[in-house]
Amino acid sequence: MLEDLEKVKDSILIKGIKTQELSSMLGCLRGVIKKYNKGETVISEGQKLEKFGILIEGNLQIVQYDYIGNKSVISVIQPKQIFGEAFAYVNKVSSFNVEAIENSQVLFLDSNKLSTPCENCCTFHKQLVKNLLFIISNKNVNLTQKIECMSKRTTKEKLLTFLSLESIKNKSKEFYIQYDRQSLADYLGVERSAMSTELSKLRKDGIIEFEKNWFKLL
Amino acid sequence: MLEDLEKVKDSILIKGIKTQELSSMLGCLRGVIKKYNKGETVISEGQKLEKFGILIEGNLQIVQYDYIGNKSVISVIQPKQIFGEAFAYVNKVSSFNVEAIENSQVLFLDSNKLSTPCENCCTFHKQLVKNLLFIISNKNVNLTQKIECMSKRTTKEKLLTFLSLESIKNKSKEFYIQYDRQSLADYLGVERSAMSTELSKLRKDGIIEFEKNWFKLL
DNA sequence: AAAAGTATGTTGGAAATCCAACGAGGTTAT
DNA sequence: ATAACCTCGTTGGATTTCCAACATACTTTT
Numbered sequence: 464m465l466e467d468l469e470k471v472k473d474s475i476l477i478k479g480i481k482t483q484e485l486s487s488m489l490g491c492l493r494g495v496i497k498k499y500n501k502g503e504t505v506i507s508e509g510q511k512l513e514k515f516g517i518l519i520e521g522n523l524q525i526v527q528y529d530y531i532g533n534k535s536v537i538s539v540i541q542p543k544q545i546f547g548e549a550f551a552y553v554n555k556v557s558s559f560n561v562e563a564i565e566n567s568q569v570l571f572l573d574s575n576k577l578s579t580p581c582e583n584c585c586t587f588h589k590q591l592v593k594n595l596l597f598i599i600s601n602k603n604v605n606l607t608q609k610i611e612c613m614s615k616r617t618t619k620e621k622l623l624t625f626l627s628l629e630s631i632k633n634k635s636k637e638f639y640i641q642y643d644r645q646s647l648a649d650y651l652g653v654e655r656s657a658m659s660t661e662l663s664k665l666r667k668d669g670i671i672e673f674e675k676n677w678f679k680l681l
Numbered sequence: 682m683l684e685d686l687e688k689v690k691d692s693i694l695i696k697g698i699k700t701q702e703l704s705s706m707l708g709c710l711r712g713v714i715k716k717y718n719k720g721e722t723v724i725s726e727g728q729k730l731e732k733f734g735i736l737i738e739g740n741l742q743i744v745q746y747d748y749i750g751n752k753s754v755i756s757v758i759q760p761k762q763i764f765g766e767a768f769a770y771v772n773k774v775s776s777f778n779v780e781a782i783e784n785s786q787v788l789f790l791d792s793n794k795l796s797t798p799c800e801n802c803c804t805f806h807k808q809l810v811k812n813l814l815f816i817i818s819n820k821n822v823n824l825t826q827k828i829e830c831m832s833k834r835t836t837k838e839k840l841l842t843f844l845s846l847e848s849i850k851n852k853s854k855e856f857y858i859q860y861d862r863q864s865l866a867d868y869l870g871v872e873r874s875a876m877s878t879e880l881s882k883l884r885k886d887g888i889i890e891f892e893k894n895w896f897k898l899l
Numbered sequence: 900a901a902a903a904g905t906a907t908g909t910t911g912g913a914a915a916t917c918c919a920a921c922g923a924g925g926t927t928a929t
Numbered sequence: 930a931t932a933a934c935c936t937c938g939t940t941g942g943a944t945t946t947c948c949a950a951c952a953t954a955c956t957t958t959t
Contacts, residue, residue, distance in 0.1 A: 527829055537828065549821035553812065558825055578811050593796050594809060596770065599817050603767035606824040607776055609746055610755065613831045614870045617915070617946080644937060652832045655916050659938050675937090834917075835945070862907060870946055877908050893907090 464489055464496055467519050467570060471592065473544035476517055476594050484587045491588075492572040499563040506547060506561040514571040515548035521567025527559050536649040538605070539641055548574060549599055613652050618661045621651045628631075630680050637679045682707055682714055685737050685788060692761035694735055694812050702805045709806075710790040717781040724779040732789040733766035739785025744867075745777050754867040756823070757859055766792060812822060819864055831870050836879045839869045844889065848898050855897045 468485055471477070488494075496519070499505055503517070505523060523540035536562075537559055540546050550557050551574040557624040577592060604659065608628055615621045629638055640647065648655040665671045689695070698706065708863055714737070717723055723734070723741060736856075741758035755777055758764050768775050769792040795810060826846055833839045843865075847856055860867065866873040883889045890897040 482852065527832060537825070549818040549825075552818040555822055558822075558829060575725060578814075589807070592814060596796075596810060596814050596817065599814065599821055600767040600770040603817060603821055604771060604773055604776075605825065606821065606828065607755070607767075610831065611776060611829060613828065614745060616870070619915095652834070655937085656918080656939080657916055660940090663938070829947080874908080874910090875946055876912095878946095881908070 464494055464568070467496055467568065468494075470519055471517060471570075472545045474517065474545075475598055476543075476545055476591070478594055480587045485487075488587050488591070492576045495504055495571045497569050499567045499569065501563055501566050503563045504560055505567070505569060506557050506564055507557070507562055508560050510557045511549040511554070511659065512547050512557050513575060515545055515551040515571050516561075516571050517545045518542050518570045519568040519570055521563060522565040523567055523569075524562050524646075525559050525563060536627065536642070536646050537609075539646075544597060546595070548595060549602070552577070552595075553598075553634050609650065612650075618653045618657055619665065620657065621653060622665065624671075625651060626678055626680060629678070630653045637677070639676045640678060641676075643676070682712060682774050684768040685786065686712075689735060689761045689788075690734065692763075693816055694761075694763055694809070696812055697808045698805045704821075706751045706805050706809070710794045713789045715787050715789065717779055717785045717787065719784050721781045722778060723781055723785070723787060724775050724777070726775055726778050728775045729772070730765050730775050731772065731793060731814050732791050733763055733769040733787050734779075734787045737788055739781060740783040741785055741787075741870055742782050742864075743777050744780060754860075754864050755827075757864075763816060764811060767820070770795070770817075772811075793887055794833040827868065829867075836869070836871045836875055837883065839871060840876065840879055840883065841888075843869060844896055846896060847896070854899075855895070857894045858896060859894075861894070 465486055465538045468489065470623070472482070472485075477485065477488075493514075495514070497505075499521070506512070508527070518540050520542055522542075523546065525537040525540065525546060527537060540561070546561060547557065555574075577588065577595070612621050612628070615624050629640055630636055632638075642650055645655050646661060648658045651658070662671075662673065666673065669681060671681060683704055686695070686707065690700070692701075695703065695706075702794075704829065711732070713732070715723075717739070724730070726745070736758050738760055740760075743755040743764060744756065745755060758779070764779060765775065772793075795806065795813070828847070829835060830839050830842045833842050847858055848854055850856075860868055862877060863873050866876045869876070880891065884891065889899060
């Protein structure tokens with residue numbers, strides 16, 4: 464398990480924690496490794512979360528379904544990123560699914576153990592809580608930005624809001640996005656075909672250029 | 682200033698912090714009190730946040746505007762609640778406005794001072810970070826739930842998702858909501874009149890009952 | 900008490916989105 | 930190489946939402 468943790472040693476979660484502390488951290492936070500095949504469900508809606516995950520290998524998506532089956536992609540999880548931490552920390556039932564979109568490997572840590580430092584390892588506890596605060600604050604910012612996109616009334620405005628935020632993030636008018644068309648439509652909460660149509664209109668009107676995942680604001 | 686802090690002494694932010702520590706906390710985190718009249722702007726979009734606020738008295742709204750002026754209400758701030766903490770902690774530019782909807786009084790605290798405990802007051806520092814983590818985790822959950830509502834495709838589904846989440850929160854089929862019609866429409870990202878029409882339909886179809894802010898799921 | 904203002908519900912036509920279906924181009928599997 | 934599959938863009942009709950305007954009830958101001 465320690466060698467798995469090695470793979471994510473430059474993650475934000477364990478930044479500033481010494482290598483020799485990692486082993487006691489795994490014990491103290493009840494670390495468990497689980498493996499998932501592509502398509503498998505990692506966390507189900509309604510499941511009570513007590514542990515949060517850090518993705519060691521593979522690729523995950525956080526998604527929600529309505530009763531008809533429409534899918535909304537909340538976010539994409541890359542290796543070294545954590546998920547489920549907010550719900551786990553306040554001990555709430557998950558309101559989303561986490562699905563493996565590639566074969567994946569996840570380390571779960573017990574969030575209830577975070578704020579109750581045992582005597583022998585309180586150095587990493589303090590650092591871990593600080594790191595977690597930073598991560599959750601960032602996620603908060605990202606959720607707020609997703610809401611900024613979704614709260615626009617038309618598909619065109621949603622797209623332009625998303626693209627301009629991406630442009631700012633990448634500090635460039637040109638950038639690659641991490642979503643394919645269907646995922647982007649899910650993220651923005653619109654119909655894929657309608658979105659494609661709007662993208663074409665925006666290109667025809669000379670507002671953007673794009674090819675596959677590459678975009679340029681004009 | 683200390684007597685202002687007294688008014689919010691049972692807030693989640695300073696829960697578990699001893700009364701005699703509050704004074705040193707105010708000094709250490711550079712506490713500042715500011716007053717706002719109804720309608721005034723507390724935080725403007727684009728403003729770099731280094732302090733977060735705790736509402737002492739009054740009522741605030743976190744809102745966003747698009748370029749046409751459509752308003753989206755992110756959330757309502759009641760006394761004892763904090764705001765701007767995520768953006769302040771990661772030192773980002775605000776992506777929202779905070780507006781006073783009543784005459785209000787706000788205490789601002791410097792979030793950069795949070796993680797750098799001075800020797801003489803590290804007890805409350807640790808507790809404060811824990812409290813903040815709890816608050817931000819909760820907000821995270823709330824943002825996720827707002828996204829859950831907004832990602833539904835029709836106004837009817839958005840309403841039903843919102844109402845069923847409220848019902849769960851209140852652990853009852855009957856409950857009062859904190860939004861008036863316009864604010865609710867803004868929160869869900871839909872047109873007020875269209876929402877009114879859908880509410881009437883839902884009532885006619887025997888799915889819900891409501892009067893003003895009172896709702897009942899059937 | 901009258902007037903002004905606010906919140907809610909209703910309406911009908913304009914506009915946008917959704918939905919289902921299809922075609923073009925590219926990739927993967929056999 | 931062929932077939933099967935997937936992604937993306939396009940189209941047209943059905944559906945939904947938006948928008949502006951107005952009616953009603955209730956609240957606040959004068």
